[in-house]
Amino acid sequence: MSKFTLRDAISDEELVKEVTKTKDPEIFGQLYDRYVSRVYNKCYGFSRTPAEAEDLTQDVFLMLYLKIGKFKGYSKFSTWLYSFVYNFCVNHVNRNTQRKMADRTRHLDERDDEILLNVSDQTLLQLSVERLKKAMNIIRPEDKAMLLLKYQDDASIKELMALMNLSESAVKMRLKRAKSRVVQEYNKIK
Amino acid sequence: MNSNNAFKKLEDNVRSVPPDMRQKVMKDVAMAKLLMDFTFFVTDNYPAALKRLFRTLDNNEN
Numbered sequence A: 001m002s003k004f005t006l007r008d009a010i011s012d013e014e015l016v017k018e019v020t021k022t023k024d025p026e027i028f029g030q031l032y033d034r035y036v037s038r039v040y041n042k043c044y045g046f047s048r049t050p051a052e053a054e055d056l057t058q059d060v061f062l063m064l065y066l067k068i069g070k071f072k073g074y075s076k077f078s079t080w081l082y083s084f085v086y087n088f089c090v091n092h093v094n095r096n097t098q099r100k101m102a103d104r105t106r107h108l109d110e111r112d113d114e115i116l117l118n119v120s121d122q123t124l125l126q127l128s129v130e131r132l133k134k135a136m137n138i139i140r141p142e143d144k145a146m147l148l149l150k151y152q153d154d155a156s157i158k159e160l161m162a163l164m165n166l167s168e169s170a171v172k173m174r175l176k177r178a179k180s181r182v183v184q185e186y187n188k189i190k
Numbered sequence B: 001m002n003s004n005n006a007f008k009k010l011e012d013n014v015r016s017v018p019p020d021m022r023q024k025v026m027k028d029v030a031m032a033k034l035l036m037d038f039t040f041f042v043t044d045n046y047p048a049a050l051k052r053l054f055r056t057l058d059n060n061e062n
Helices: A012-022 A025-044 A050-070 A077-095 A097-106 A121-125 A129-138 A141-152 A157-164 A168-188 B021-061
Strands: none
Touching: A012 A025, A012 A050, A012 A077, A025 A050, A025 A077, A025 B021, A050 A077, A050 B021, A077 A141, A077 A157, A121 A141, A121 A168, A129 A141, A129 A168, A141 A157, A141 A168, A157 A168
């Protein structure tokens, strides 16, 4: 009997190690079962239709199977996976020409001398959910991914540094920009 | 702490995964595995097998 039948007793990291070593689709299926719901819902957040979310999820899992060896354990597997999903989704959104054109129009006001609001975490976390949802769909997908990783998936600054290969100050600056941008869009929504 | 975090609340409205998703993903994965095994065979095993074959032929000629 396979030692991987007691699914819940095995950590994600152990499963990943086995998938990396054996490339066994059955073991990968166990990771799929653990994460498909969250991955699908995250992809949905970057999609316009259920069909787009479905295609995106399917592509994410195939790419995950191929690239799973890149997980080196510098963060929790779940955090690494969500970052992987967001990167995939951001690239997908940016590849979409129509969206690119729309984004260009929307971000005409982006400049190097952009005024950044100082937004405390407490203020951010207490925003109205419906307006936040709308604002998140307006800001750049890169900013959206950053905010989701930090405030929805609980990635620490250290994990973000490892995932993005950035210094602490660069991570904090990106977070600050993303927070400011989402709040500015939030404030425009009635 | 969902009640104090608007970002967590964004996840409250969970959509169900389409039921045929697993089958599609596992089919893709099986195909990828097949291609990887084939690539491994061609790039790793096949040259080694050829080398062994030529060595055997050389030995036979000598």
